Each structure stands twice: as structure tokens, then as C-alpha cells.
Amino acid sequence: MGAGQVMIKKFSDSGGLNIAVMIIGFTAFAYLASVNKVTDFIIFCIYVLGFDLLYGRMGRISFGHMLYLGAGAYGAAMSAKYLTPDPFLAILMGIACGATVGVLLGPIVVRTKGAAFALINVAFNQIGYFLVLVALARYTGGEDGVSLKFSTYGFLNFGNVHFLFVFCLCSLLLVYYVMQRLKRSAFGALLAGIKENEIRVRFLGYNTLVYKWIAFIMSTSISAFAGTLFTLNYGFTNPSFIDPARNVEVIFAALIGGPGTELGPVVGGTAYMVISNYLARYITRWELFLGLALLIIAFRFRKGVMGSIQDLMAKRAQKT
Amino acid sequence: MLLSVEGIDAHYGSAQVLHNVTIKVKEGELVCIVGRNGAGKTTLLKSVAGFLHPSRGSILFDNEPMQALKPEKVALRGIKYVWQDKRVFVDLTVRENMELAAYPAKADLDESLERLFSISRKMRTQLNSKAKGLSGGERQILLIGRALVGNPRLLLIDEPTEGLAAKVIDDISRILIEMKGRVSMIVVEQNLAIVSQLADRIYLMKEGNVLEEITERNLILDQDYIESLL
Numbered sequence: 001m002g003a004g005q006v007m008i009k010k011f012s013d014s015g016g017l018n019i020a021v022m023i024i025g026f027t028a029f030a031y032l033a034s035v036n037k038v039t040d041f042i043i044f045c046i047y048v049l050g051f052d053l054l055y056g057r058m059g060r061i062s063f064g065h066m067l068y069l070g071a072g073a074y075g076a077a078m079s080a081k082y083l084t085p086d087p088f089l090a091i092l093m094g095i096a097c098g099a100t101v102g103v104l105l106g107p108i109v110v111r112t113k114g115a116a117f118a119l120i121n122v123a124f125n126q127i128g129y130f131l132v133l134v135a136l137a138r139y140t141g142g143e144d145g146v147s148l149k150f151s152t153y154g155f156l157n158f159g160n161v162h163f164l165f166v167f168c169l170c171s172l173l174l175v176y177y178v179m180q181r182l183k184r185s186a187f188g189a190l191l192a193g194i195k196e197n198e199i200r201v202r203f204l205g206y207n208t209l210v211y212k213w214i215a216f217i218m219s220t221s222i223s224a225f226a227g228t229l230f231t232l233n234y235g236f237t238n239p240s241f242i243d244p245a246r247n248v249e250v251i252f253a254a255l256i257g258g259p260g261t262e263l264g265p266v267v268g269g270t271a272y273m274v275i276s277n278y279l280a281r282y283i284t285r286w287e288l289f290l291g292l293a294l295l296i297i298a299f300r301f302r303k304g305v306m307g308s309i310q311d312l313m314a315k316r317a318q319k320t
Numbered sequence: 321m322l323l324s325v326e327g328i329d330a331h332y333g334s335a336q337v338l339h340n341v342t343i344k345v346k347e348g349e350l351v352c353i354v355g356r357n358g359a360g361k362t363t364l365l366k367s368v369a370g371f372l373h374p375s376r377g378s379i380l381f382d383n384e385p386m387q388a389l390k391p392e393k394v395a396l397r398g399i400k401y402v403w404q405d406k407r408v409f410v411d412l413t414v415r416e417n418m419e420l421a422a423y424p425a426k427a428d429l430d431e432s433l434e435r436l437f438s439i440s441r442k443m444r445t446q447l448n449s450k451a452k453g454l455s456g457g458e459r460q461i462l463l464i465g466r467a468l469v470g471n472p473r474l475l476l477i478d479e480p481t482e483g484l485a486a487k488v489i490d491d492i493s494r495i496l497i498e499m500k501g502r503v504s505m506i507v508v509e510q511n512l513a514i515v516s517q518l519a520d521r522i523y524l525m526k527e528g529n530v531l532e533e534i535t536e537r538n539l540i541l542d543q544d545y546i547e548s549l550l
Binding site for chain 2: 201208
């Protein structure tokens with residue numbers, strides 16, 4: 001292997017190649033299509049990364065992740081409406097809201113697994129939806145939601161689509177980098193161990209409840225971060241950001257991309273958003289094709305796009 | 321006495337699996353549990369490991385009661401379990417498997433790896449390979465190496481040679497003999513030739529009861545005698 005090839009391999013192994021692909025891909029896509037729309041895609045990818053930390057890395061599928069996205073969206077909106085329109089404080093408040101929900105619900109949620117884990121999340125999601133829509137409607141605007149205007153600081157203007165695009169892309173790269181570091185850490189190995197066989201991990205001396213809780217809080221915080229960015233991008237928040245009926249979106253995206261793979265959440269998130277945004281222009285009932293695609297994935301490519309590519313590459317490497 | 325299991329009963333749901341079981345393990349001793357399938361050997365190990373809490377009786381480790389402890393607390397007291405089915409964490413590398421064991425035991429990873437390599441030199445070359453690529457024997461060696469992380473005081477080893485080739489069984493036996501005296505062990509084993517080779521003391525189990533305790537060397541070596549009791 002030559003020096004150039006070694007450098008490329010090191011760059012690729014460090015995740016640098018994936019980061020470069022994301023920067024080039026999203027930037028090109030934004031200027032070919034619509035900056036606004038691609039910003040939306042990027043934010044959704046951050047949300048999928050948060051979801052995949054539980055699903056892909058720890059083997060726990062949540063059917064109620066919209067709750068954590070909504071906690072971020074409403075946390076940011078309430079901060080901007082009732083405290084100060086500072087966008088940075090709104091982001092911090094949104095993340096804090098998501099983390100707080102994770103801290104409070106975690107001890108109950110992470111005790112479960114399988115169907116119970118999936119359903120307990122959707123149950124809490126329903127409660128959150130009811131709170132936003134009815135019980136706290138006086139503050140949240142109920143069905144209408146709240147419109148917001150954020151402060152600007154020179155070029156730090158979240159009303160400017162180009163600034164917002166760059167900010168969201170940098171956020172995605174940061175979250176992606178943190179996830180890669182986590183995967184390669186002892187904590188990542190521990191989560192993989194829990195996914196494979198939690199009982200065995202306990203026999204090594206770990207109180208797995210604590211580690212599952214930490215992962216859960218990280219996941220809710222990242223999802224909440226995506227929620228705050230959606231609020232900044234749209235300039236409003238309404239109950240659709242916490243609607244339990246939309247939980248399938250993130251599950252579909254994670255499945256398409258490949259759960260637990262490095263680039264899977266980004267590939268799946270982008271693919272899902274492209275299908276739902278562009279296919280809908282030409283085909284009224286585009287969901288039918290999404291369903292068919294999922295059937296193919298379920299029967300033929302269970303590891304999703306990136307998982308299947310990884311398998312293919314591993315087979316080729318074995319042959320050579 | 322390092323471990324003293326006194327008159328325990330254990331149940332799976334409403335079915336009683338252990339009946340008034342008593343066993344003892346001294347420091348540095350290798351105790352073999354022998355019995356047919358369904359005799360309650362694995363259940364006994366699971367009870368000691370905290371996976372199954374006995375409904376009656378006591379388990380004392382270093383004179384401390386531990387029958388109500390959770391598995392993670394039992395592990396932190398220095399009791400490690402080597403499972404029967406040889407399932408390592410297949411999606412992790414050999415190093416990551418060892419790393420996972422080193423952290424809670426506050427053990428030095430390099431030292432733990434050196435000990436693993438001293439058991440099997442081949443592991444050095446497989447350090448960064450996923451454990452899914454290991455053979456059955458190699459997995460068993462990795463499991464033993466992982467259990468030795470942090471210098472445990474008692475190893476619970478469930479059917480270490482089951483399903484392995486003759487050559488690998490010899491290797492595993494050699495490893496267990498080399499470990500004798502340095503760490504106490506309870507080994508569940510059906511292969512009486514290996515039992516005779518390893519054991520300082522034997523407990524014969526049948527239908528959830530301890531039938532007999534054998535400590536005399538000439539009886540331990542007498543496979544026909546042990547077979548006749550099963």
C-alpha cells in the first residue's frame with residue numbers, strides 16, 4: 001500500500017471521508033434544489049442520528065421519539081416567546097428540555113425492552129401531545145402553535161437561509177462526529193454488548209440500567225436539538241412537531257439507511273426526505289412506494305442501504 | 321471456606337429445581353459438579369452468580385451473605401461466570417470484549433491481555449478481529465480470559481468442553497490445570513475423564529439434589545465408581 005493510499009485509509013477510518021461527502025453532497029444538493037428544503041433534510045438527519053443511538057447502537061426501538069423532538073421544539077419556542085428571542089438561548093433551552101424529559105422518563109423507560117420499550121415511549125408521546133394540544137394550550141397556542149421571531153447578531157441571523165443552512169450542516173457534522181467517537185469508545189462497546197446480550201454485560205459487573213439511562217438522555221437531547229433547529233428553520237412550532245402519528249418517519253429513515261451503521265442515519269434520513277418531498281409531487285399516494293421499499297428492505301436488505309454496502313465490501317475484501 | 325452454599329432451594333416459576341443443596345469451595349480449590357442433563361448443575365451456578373435467587377438457604381462468600389445480590393454485584397465481589405454456550409460479544413473485537421470486562425473490574429487492560437495471550441498465543445494475532453470469526457474453542461478461551469480479568473477469586477465454569485473437538489478439549493483441560501491453585505473454580509462437566517484429571521472435590525447431582533460429595537483422591541480417579549452413582 002502506497003503512502004497516498006495509507007493517508008486515504010486513515011482519513012476514511014477517522015470518519016473524515018464521510019464528513020467530506022456530507023459537506024459536498026448537502027452543499028451541492030442545496031444549490032441545485034432548495035437551500036430551505038435541504039436544511040430541513042439535514043435537521044431530520046440529526047433527529048435520525050439521535051434515534052439510532054438507541055435503535056442501532058443499543059437495540060431499543062422507540063415508537064415515541066417525536067416526544068423528544070417536540071420537547072426541543074417547544075422548549076426553544078417557549079424560551080423565545082416568554083423569556084427572550086435569543087436564538088442561542090432557545091437552542092440551549094430546547095436541548096435542556098429534551099435532556100430533562102430523558103432524565104425524568106429514563107428510569108422507567110430503560111427498564112423495559114422489545115415491544116414494551118416501543119410502546120412505553122409512544123404512551124409518553126401521547127401524554128406530551130395532549131399536554132401541548134389541550135392542557136397547556138394557553139401557553140403553547142394549542143392547535144395553532146406559536147409563531148416566533150428571533151434576534152439577530154450581525155451575520156448570526158437565523159432568518160437568513162444560507163446562515164441557517166451552514167449552522168445546521170455544522171450541527172449535523174458535530175453530532176455525527178460525537179456519535180463516531182462514542183461508537184469507538186468503551187461506552188460504545190458497552191452499548192453494543194447490551195444490544196447483544198444485556199444479562200452477560202451485567203455478569204461482567206455493570207449496572208446496565210445506569211448506562212442505558214445515559215444513552216437514553218443522549219438520544220433525547222440530540223432529538224431535542226433537532227427539534228430546536230426545526231423551530232428556528234420554520235419560525236414557528238405547532239403540535240405536528242410532537243404528533244405520535246409521525247413516529248414512523250424516523251423508524252423508516254433508520255431502516256432505509258441501516259441501523260447502527262456510521263452513515264446509515266444520514267443516508268436514510270436524506271432518502272426518506274427526498275422520497276416524501278419529491279415523490280409526492282408526482283404521485284399522490286407516494287406512501288405506497290415507501291411501503292413497498294420497506295417491504296424490500298425487510299425481506300431482502302435487512303441491514304439497510306449502508307449495512308448492505310458494508311457486507312458487500314466485507315465479502316469483496318475476504319475474496320481478495 | 322471461600323464459598324459456602326447451605327441448603328438452598330431454587331425455583332423456575334412454580335417448578336422447584338434445587339432441593340436443599342449444600343456445597344463448599346475452599347480457597348484455590350477446583351470443585352467439579354457432575355450429573356446428567358436436568359440435574360440442576362447450571363441452576364446451581366446461576367444461583368451462586370445471582371441470576372436466580374434461592375427461595376431458602378444461604379450463600380456465603382468469604383463469610384458474607386450474597387444470596388440476594390444482583391449479578392453485577394456478585395461479579396464485583398470477584399465471582400465470574402463462564403457460560404456454557406460460548407457466546408462472546410460477536411460484534412465486538414477480541415480487544416473490545418476484554419476491554420468491556422476490564423472497566424468494571426478496574427483492571428489494567430494490557431495486563432489482562434497479556435494473561436489472555438499466555439493462555440493462547442494465537443489470540444495476539446486476533447486481537448482486532450471481530451469475535452464472530454473465532455472458532456468454538458477460541459471463543460471458550462476468550463471467555464476464560466475475559467473471566468480472569470481483574471483477578472477474580474472464584475470462577476464458575478459451565479461445561480467448558482461441550483461441543484469441542486478432542487484437540488481443543490485437551491487445550492481447555494491444560495488451561496484449567498494451569499489455573500488450578502491460582503483461582504478457585506466450580507466446573508460443571510459431564511466428561512468424567514476430565515473431571516478425574518481436574519477435581520479436588522466432586523459433587524454428584526441428580527434431580528436437583530446433591531447425591532454425594534467425593535473428596536478422596538482414589539474415588540475421584542475412579543470413573544466407573546462415579547458413573548455407577550449417576
